[in-house]
Amino acid sequence: MSEEIFLMKGNEAIAHAAIRYGADGYFGYPITPQSEVMETLMDEAPWETTGMVVLQAESETSSINMVYGGAACGKAVMTSSSSPGMSLMQEGVSYLVGAELPCLLVNVMRGGPGLGTIQPSQADYFQTVKGGGHGDYKLITLAPSSVQEMVDFVSLGFDLAFKYRTPAIILSDGVIGQMMEKVVFPPSRPRRTEEEIRKQCPWATLGRTPDRKANVITSLELDSSIMEENNNRFQAKFKKIEENETLFEEVNCEDADYIFVAFGSAARICQKAAELARKEGIKVGLIRPITLWPFPSAVIAKYAEKVKGFLSVEMNAGQMVEDVRLAVNGKTKVDHYGRLGGIVPTPNEVVVALKDKFGC
Amino acid sequence: MIKELIIAGFGGQGVLSMGKILAYSGLMEDKEVTWFPSYGPEQRGGTANVTVILSDDPISSPIVNEFDIAIILNQPSLEKFESQVKSGGIIIYDPNGIHTPPTRKDVYVYSVKAVDAATEMQNQKAVNMIVLGGVLKVSPMVKLENVMKGLKKSLPERHHKLLPMNEKAIVKGMEIIHEDQAPA
Numbered sequence: 001m002s003e004e005i006f007l008m009k010g011n012e013a014i015a016h017a018a019i020r021y022g023a024d025g026y027f028g029y030p031i032t033p034q035s036e037v038m039e040t041l042m043d044e045a046p047w048e049t050t051g052m053v054v055l056q057a058e059s060e061t062s063s064i065n066m067v068y069g070g071a072a073c074g075k076a077v078m079t080s081s082s083s084p085g086m087s088l089m090q091e092g093v094s095y096l097v098g099a100e101l102p103c104l105l106v107n108v109m110r111g112g113p114g115l116g117t118i119q120p121s122q123a124d125y126f127q128t129v130k131g132g133g134h135g136d137y138k139l140i141t142l143a144p145s146s147v148q149e150m151v152d153f154v155s156l157g158f159d160l161a162f163k164y165r166t167p168a169i170i171l172s173d174g175v176i177g178q179m180m181e182k183v184v185f186p187p188s189r190p191r192r193t194e195e196e197i198r199k200q201c202p203w204a205t206l207g208r209t210p211d212r213k214a215n216v217i218t219s220l221e222l223d224s225s226i227m228e229e230n231n232n233r234f235q236a237k238f239k240k241i242e243e244n245e246t247l248f249e250e251v252n253c254e255d256a257d258y259i260f261v262a263f264g265s266a267a268r269i270c271q272k273a274a275e276l277a278r279k280e281g282i283k284v285g286l287i288r289p290i291t292l293w294p295f296p297s298a299v300i301a302k303y304a305e306k307v308k309g310f311l312s313v314e315m316n317a318g319q320m321v322e323d324v325r326l327a328v329n330g331k332t333k334v335d336h337y338g339r340l341g342g343i344v345p346t347p348n349e350v351v352v353a354l355k356d357k358f359g360c
Numbered sequence: 361m362i363k364e365l366i367i368a369g370f371g372g373q374g375v376l377s378m379g380k381i382l383a384y385s386g387l388m389e390d391k392e393v394t395w396f397p398s399y400g401p402e403q404r405g406g407t408a409n410v411t412v413i414l415s416d417d418p419i420s421s422p423i424v425n426e427f428d429i430a431i432i433l434n435q436p437s438l439e440k441f442e443s444q445v446k447s448g449g450i451i452i453y454d455p456n457g458i459h460t461p462p463t464r465k466d467v468y469v470y471s472v473k474a475v476d477a478a479t480e481m482q483n484q485k486a487v488n489m490i491v492l493g494g495v496l497k498v499s500p501m502v503k504l505e506n507v508m509k510g511l512k513k514s515l516p517e518r519h520h521k522l523l524p525m526n527e528k529a530i531v532k533g534m535e536i537i538h539e540d541q542a543p544a
Contacts, residue, residue, distance in 0.1 A: 005387065006395065007383060007384060007387050007395075007513075032399070033399055087461070118400060119400070174399070175396065175422065175423070178385060178396065178397060178399050179394055179395065179396045179422050180393075180394070180395040180396075181393065181394050181395075181422075182387060182392065182393065265422070265423075267422055268421045268422060268423075269421045269423050271420040271421065272420040272421035273421075275420065308401065344423050345423070346423055346424070346425050347420075347421050347425055348425040350478070
């Protein structure tokens with residue numbers, strides 16, 4: 001039997017994928033352009049089928065702390081929001097990392113700063129990959145560029161979060177959240193039983209058993225020598241993630257003179273821009289980081305030896321371009337093109353920017 | 361084949377749902393589709409628009425440089441999108457909402473008096489389906505039977521009794537669409 005193909009919005013796809021993954025709980029607060037995540041969950045009423053909890057909290061601060069509580073019990077829990085709401089959650093994100101709790105976060109970005117606009121943006125790159133909360137931490141960051149990847153990254157995000165006992169985030173934007181495309185879902189899997197959770201998450205606070213001491217979940221450690229050890233453990237974990245979990249896509253880079261670096265919806269626009277540029281005789285490729293952290297520096301460094309330049313195309317004032325520059329390390333020219341405040345560039349605009357910046 | 365369309369009008373005219381039905385019809389024909397709406401306060405009475413792409417091949421950018429077809433239901437939308445239609449492309453509009461018709465000479469211009477026809481049919485809600493009929497007549501990008509399948513898929517079951525009325529409206533649009541101008 002062939003798989004059923006659905007047509008739906010990115011936000012709706014996230015909700016369906018979470019239920020099918022066997023997620024235990026969703027806690028959120030509505031905000032455009034991601035509100036369809038919780039709306040779809042409420043429509044689907046998974047508490048009647050899989051037993052998944054869906055709860056509208058009184059604020060984003062509250063939802064992220066509900067996530068902390070659920071994750072402390074080893075449950076597969078998640079929240080989603082858009083930029084201003086994610087800012088409210090940053091304290092909680094830092095605590096989740098500090099307490100080594102797995103969970104899935106989703107940010108469907110809109111233009112800021114402040115309440116800004118409800119239109120699409122990618123201006124939360126720094127907040128997400130450079131640590132929006134306090135302390136030395138990294139966040140596994142997945143950047144979908146299609147509605148199908150919104151589906152795929154729900155399970156990937158949860159799996160990575162549990163593998164490394166640290167939060168993962170899907171960093172999307174208003175284009176991917178609001179757009180409808182074709183999607184195929186993986187088969188539904190049942191939620192884990194309490195026994196399975198105890199086995200998979202021996203650290204979880206599910207009630208002490210006679211064979212072990214009580215589990216304690218906290219990010220607090222007043223003895224600095226122990227806190228340094230904790231930090232070293234986190235850093236070792238981040239290093240392992242950098243070594244093993246970097247994902248990217250490269251398109252037509254082999255013979256390219258110039259390479260676009262772009263993620264999410266900007267990568268889709270750049271793919272078209274690269275096709276248009278090639279029609280004009282300019283050999284352009286595309287590197288699309290799929291994980292924004294860990295960042296695919298190695299592939300960029302590889303091509304830095306042979307291309308005339310990289311253009312980092314982002315719907316922001318120039319954020320990822322800093323990571324591109326670090327990877328290129330002065331070996332070739334790096335520039336940035338971006339639109340701000342909710343404006344989405346057209347493919348033509350990107351081609352013009354390329355010619356303008358590199359004189360090609 | 362790739363068709364890139366913009367459908368624009370006032371919120372409430374059924375612009376987004378017309379796009380949705382086209383997208384579902386494309387799905388029925390195994391085409392690649394994207395449907396990207398304006399999602400601002402437009403939905404509540406301002407100008408609403410949706411970009412729909414139907415293609416035989418995977419779609420790279422959901423954001424479009426120039427449109428093959430612009431379906432325009434009010435004056436502000438015509439002013440916004442007239443210049444974004446490809447040379448040799450198509451503008452389809454309902455004169456009812458438009459006091460200053462398109463001025464470009466390098467495109468096809470079609471008018472479909474959908475509001476008048478809907479009034480005649482005593483069904484104001486049929487306006488967008490009448491327009492869609494006109495669109496399919498001048499650019500048959502999907503088969504009528506697949507539009508009906510798409511419509512069925514995009515409508516909640518409680519509205520399935522409205523399917524025959526919608527089909528009638530589509531056929532009406534096919535009958536009344538009028539070519540005002542071919543490219544000079």
